[in-house]
Amino acid sequence: MRRHPNQLRGSAIWIAVGAVALVVVNILVATGSLDSYYTSVLGVVGINIILTTSLNLINGITGQLSIGHAGFMAVGAYTAGILSMHFQTPLVVNILAAFAAAAIVGVLIGLPTLRLRGDYLAIATLGFGEIIRVVIQNLKITGGAFGLIGIEWIDNFFYIEIVAIVSVIIIWRIVNSAPGRALVAIREDEIAAETMGINTTAYKVMAFAIGSAFAGVAGALFAHRMAFISPSDFTFLKSIDVLVMVVLGGLGSLTGAIISAVSLSLLPEFLRVIDEWRMVIYPLLLVVVMLFRPQGLLGTKEVHFGAISAALQRLKSLFVKGEEHLEPASDLPAIATREADGVNTDEPILEVRGLSIYFGGLKAVSDLNMTLQRGALHGLIGPNGAGKTTVFNMITGLHPPSEGEILFEGKRIDGKPPHAVTAAGIARTFQNIRLFKDLTVLDNVKTAFHLSTGYGVGSALAYTPSYVAKERWIDSEARRLLEILNLQDRSMELARNLPYGEQRRLEIARALATRPSLLLLDEPAAGMNPQETADLMDLIRRIRDEFDLTILLIEHDMSLVMQLCERITVLDYGMTIFEGTPDEVKRNPRVIEAYLGEEAG
Amino acid sequence: MSRVVALVLLCLVVALFALLRKYRAVVVSNTAFKYSYYPASALLVILAVNFLLVALGADRLFFVQQAVYGLSLGSVYALIALGYTMVYGVIKLINFAHGDIYMVGAYAGYYAVTALNLSFVPALVVAMAVSAVTGVLVERIAYKPLRDSPRITLLITAIGMSLLLENLGQKVFTSTPRTYPSMFTGSYNVFGVSVDLSRIIVFVVTILLMLALQYFVTYTKPGRAMRAVSQDRDAARLMGIDIDRVIAATFAVGSALAGAAGVLVGIVFPQIRPTMGVMPGLKAFVAAVIGGIGIIPGAMLGGMIIGVSENLVTAYISSSWRDAIAFGFLILILLAKPTGILGKHTREKV
Numbered sequence: 001m002r003r004h005p006n007q008l009r010g011s012a013i014w015i016a017v018g019a020v021a022l023v024v025v026n027i028l029v030a031t032g033s034l035d036s037y038y039t040s041v042l043g044v045v046g047i048n049i050i051l052t053t054s055l056n057l058i059n060g061i062t063g064q065l066s067i068g069h070a071g072f073m074a075v076g077a078y079t080a081g082i083l084s085m086h087f088q089t090p091l092v093v094n095i096l097a098a099f100a101a102a103a104i105v106g107v108l109i110g111l112p113t114l115r116l117r118g119d120y121l122a123i124a125t126l127g128f129g130e131i132i133r134v135v136i137q138n139l140k141i142t143g144g145a146f147g148l149i150g151i152e153w154i155d156n157f158f159y160i161e162i163v164a165i166v167s168v169i170i171i172w173r174i175v176n177s178a179p180g181r182a183l184v185a186i187r188e189d190e191i192a193a194e195t196m197g198i199n200t201t202a203y204k205v206m207a208f209a210i211g212s213a214f215a216g217v218a219g220a221l222f223a224h225r226m227a228f229i230s231p232s233d234f235t236f237l238k239s240i241d242v243l244v245m246v247v248l249g250g251l252g253s254l255t256g257a258i259i260s261a262v263s264l265s266l267l268p269e270f271l272r273v274i275d276e277w278r279m280v281i282y283p284l285l286l287v288v289v290m291l292f293r294p295q296g297l298l299g300t301k302e303v304h305f306g307a308i309s310a311a312l313q314r315l316k317s318l319f320v321k322g323e324e325h326l327e328p329a330s331d332l333p334a335i336a337t338r339e340a341d342g343v344n345t346d347e348p349i350l351e352v353r354g355l356s357i358y359f360g361g362l363k364a365v366s367d368l369n370m371t372l373q374r375g376a377l378h379g380l381i382g383p384n385g386a387g388k389t390t391v392f393n394m395i396t397g398l399h400p401p402s403e404g405e406i407l408f409e410g411k412r413i414d415g416k417p418p419h420a421v422t423a424a425g426i427a428r429t430f431q432n433i434r435l436f437k438d439l440t441v442l443d444n445v446k447t448a449f450h451l452s453t454g455y456g457v458g459s460a461l462a463y464t465p466s467y468v469a470k471e472r473w474i475d476s477e478a479r480r481l482l483e484i485l486n487l488q489d490r491s492m493e494l495a496r497n498l499p500y501g502e503q504r505r506l507e508i509a510r511a512l513a514t515r516p517s518l519l520l521l522d523e524p525a526a527g528m529n530p531q532e533t534a535d536l537m538d539l540i541r542r543i544r545d546e547f548d549l550t551i552l553l554i555e556h557d558m559s560l561v562m563q564l565c566e567r568i569t570v571l572d573y574g575m576t577i578f579e580g581t582p583d584e585v586k587r588n589p590r591v592i593e594a595y596l597g598e599e600a601g
Numbered sequence: 602m603s604r605v606v607a608l609v610l611l612c613l614v615v616a617l618f619a620l621l622r623k624y625r626a627v628v629v630s631n632t633a634f635k636y637s638y639y640p641a642s643a644l645l646v647i648l649a650v651n652f653l654l655v656a657l658g659a660d661r662l663f664f665v666q667q668a669v670y671g672l673s674l675g676s677v678y679a680l681i682a683l684g685y686t687m688v689y690g691v692i693k694l695i696n697f698a699h700g701d702i703y704m705v706g707a708y709a710g711y712y713a714v715t716a717l718n719l720s721f722v723p724a725l726v727v728a729m730a731v732s733a734v735t736g737v738l739v740e741r742i743a744y745k746p747l748r749d750s751p752r753i754t755l756l757i758t759a760i761g762m763s764l765l766l767e768n769l770g771q772k773v774f775t776s777t778p779r780t781y782p783s784m785f786t787g788s789y790n791v792f793g794v795s796v797d798l799s800r801i802i803v804f805v806v807t808i809l810l811m812l813a814l815q816y817f818v819t820y821t822k823p824g825r826a827m828r829a830v831s832q833d834r835d836a837a838r839l840m841g842i843d844i845d846r847v848i849a850a851t852f853a854v855g856s857a858l859a860g861a862a863g864v865l866v867g868i869v870f871p872q873i874r875p876t877m878g879v880m881p882g883l884k885a886f887v888a889a890v891i892g893g894i895g896i897i898p899g900a901m902l903g904g905m906i907i908g909v910s911e912n913l914v915t916a917y918i919s920s921s922w923r924d925a926i927a928f929g930f931l932i933l934i935l936l937a938k939p940t941g942i943l944g945k946h947t948r949e950k951v
Contacts, residue, residue: 119894123695128928130928243757279771283763286760290758291758
């Protein structure tokens with residue numbers, strides 16, 4: 001499998017270093033060469049690795065800034081502590097219970113708060129983290145401000161090590177599967193992710209719950225290691241500790257998180273030499289790193305992700321000869337539009353009735369009526385500010401209309417969330433391009449296959465044959481789409497590095513990957529030169545025929561619209577001033593007055 | 602006081618409050634009372650509840666006492682919150698180090714009083730000056746080089762600066778708490794409620810500082826520049842405004858207010874320690890968010906709400922739940938109206 005150039009660097013080295021370090025540490029611990037103090041410090045390292053990777057899933061991978069991680073750790077710690085003290089349950093049970101309890105609290109808190117974004121989300125998580133602590137402080141069963149004393153003491157490096165490794169592998173598998181792609185898409189551009197058919201709310205809550213659950217696991221280990229916990233172990237400062245590790249490692253880099261968790265857990269031990277100034281040096285170091293290497297100590301995410309996957313790929317190819325060149329499994333259908341079961345092909349594919357939307361007092365679109373026949377190539381034109389993009393936003397569910405109905409294949413879709421509209425079979429591109437800029441061209445398209453992945457987190461974790469087959473199918477279909485749009489040579493390029501015209505084509509490829517029957521193109525020719533525009537026209541005709549599409553497009557390039565479209569709707573000030581064939585539009589006096597001007601007539 | 606009189610007074614206060622609400626636009630828009638609107642409203646609400654309690658024959662003293670205490674605590678929160686909100690308005694940063702600037706102010710005031718033998722007002726000025734300088738230094742050293750980096754980087758740096766100031770504080774001032782000498786003793790009896798002089802001073806000084814801030818932001822050139830930068834930094838730059846200076850000025854003014862809060866808290870709760878800024882800092886920030894971050898009157902409003910409700914929770918429920926109240930309010934506000942009580946709704950352009 002080809003990788004983005006960044007992704008190959010240093011792969012083997014990291015794996016080797018990690019493996020050797022782990023083996024050496026295990027030998028040292030097993031032979032008793034390290035005294036119990038250092039073994040115990042290694043326990044802290046393990047717990048911090050779990051905390052850091054789990055917070056990275058939320059903050060780095062999904063891009064949802066959470067600064068209340070200590071709260072979930074507390075939930076896990078107290079769950080394990082209470083079970084251990086009152087029911088004398090074994091460690092494994094306590095860990096699982098802590099996982100479940102923190103996951104449940106994670107969902108409960110995530111559902112309302114994840115509607116918020118950026119700073120506001122951060123503050124809300126901070127608030128919840130503090131509230132969890134205050135609640136624990138006031139409950140009887142948790143021992144109030146004094147905490148729990150007498151939890152079974154288990155400070156065993158090997159247990160912690162095993163739990164840490166399992167946690168990291170689970171998180172790593174999630175990140176490197178279709179659900180993981182959905183999470184990264186949310187980080188890159190939430191609105192675009194939603195129009196790729198990703199239920200962003202559900203996925204954010206999922207990431208939040210999984211991250212919280214593993215924080216709970218870390219809490220359980222912590223409780224057993226300390227044998228004594230109190231609310232003051234889980235303050236805001238603890239959350240900040242974890243956040244700092246994630247950021248230093250590099251947001252979005254799992255291995256970065258691990259390396260920074262290891263170094264930052266060990267660093268204070270070395271700084272003990274200059275103990276007196278330790279607490280001054282630590283934050284100073286943090287500020288200095290931020291000032292001179294804001295992307296984190298270990299650089300960008302590609303280095304590390306790619307490293308592990310590439311090494312595994314290579315490892316696999318050693319054992320499974322020739323597997324790399326398998327053709328896509330034949331029982332999976334090649335890309336095509338949905339089966340038209342029970343859909344009456346005579347009936348219009350899209351029917352818009354009396355559609356209006358108000359922004360405050362402004363009526364941006366009023367009483368729009370439009371009917372699209374199956375297979376049509378329909379244009380939507382009008383002067384700037386006429387409400388064209390707003391119409392797209394209403395059809396795709398981004399702006400729920402204030403009045404009116406939208407029927408797609410005979411069913412009401414107005415009021416549905418964007419991801420559901422995409423699932424129904426409507427895809428779109430954006431006027432101000434919304435690609436996942438820091439992903440490769442190929443990954444942009446693969447992300448858009450979200451709706452046809454058909455496997456869950458479970459099979460991604462277990463690496464089942466169906467998962468492998470599906471992933472291979474997605475890869476080959478994505479490449480086929482790139483070929484159709486003549487982007488095959490760019491597949492490993494980061495989307496942000498493409499020239500304008502290619503970015504627009506990539507958006508079309510991405511939209512096609514959701515397997516729509518209706519495609520909405522918002523100014524596809526903007527910024528293109530005449531040759532590119534001519535090519536684009538051919539392309540639009542071709543994809544309509546090949547993918548059996550109906551296309552509605554907004555465009556200011558009149559030659560394109562007039563040559564391409566079979567029918568045109570003209571908007572002005574949110575109202576339909578005319579609808580007809582290109583020739584009728586060109587001759588219509590109202591259209592000429594409002595938009596085309598004399599020359600075009 | 603008879604119940605009948607109380608009922609009459611209650612009606613009067615409610616009428617006054619209604620009047621204030623009715624002419625809110627006038628009060629808030631162009632008079633010098635803009636930022637006094639919320640403290641005044643808070644006072645009227647407390648008076649109303651007071652008379653209501655009397656009319657019902659309930660124990661009002663306890664409530665009013667606690668509420669008035671809450672007002673002085675709220676004043677401190679409000680003063681700190683102003684710095685958060687102003688800085689957020691200008692560079693969209695949650696300046697986590699702001700709570701520690703307040704700590705620096707408290708210590709500066711303490712040494713001004715004890716070592717330099719200054720009286721209250723000069724000590725207040727010294728504390729404000731020291732805090733302003735600290736704030737500007739923090740901005741210059743840590744935030745300015747990162748002005749165009751991702752927000753998270755800036756946020757982490759702010760957290761780092763906060764920890765740095767705290768731990769430096771531990772080194773310089775030692776972790777032993779210091780005690781402010783008592784400067785204002787005595788209390789007044791108003792309608793049977795005894796109000797400490799120190800708390801009156803806190804409230805009055807806060808109001809005066811608000812008025813000064815109001816004047817600065819509304820009528821002076823740097824104030825206007827500040828408002829311009831908070832609306833659109835690039836456009837302001839194109840209009841010839843020196844962005845660096847405006848940002849520095851914002852930090853200076855916000856930090857000075859936090860420094861003043863540090864001294865004011867010292868005369869009411871005399872014990873100060875290097876970690877004193879952590880919780881009030883967080884809560885003041887919450888106050889700013891509740892009122893609507895980036896909105897100056899919002900900081901006042903949020904500060905008063907948190908101060909009063911914290912005191913009431915302590916009085917009626919338990920002091921151990923006190924810390925939950927600010928964050929509970931925060932969650933409610935964020936879920937109901939994420940941009941805060943006075944915030945405006947914005948929609949992302951697609």
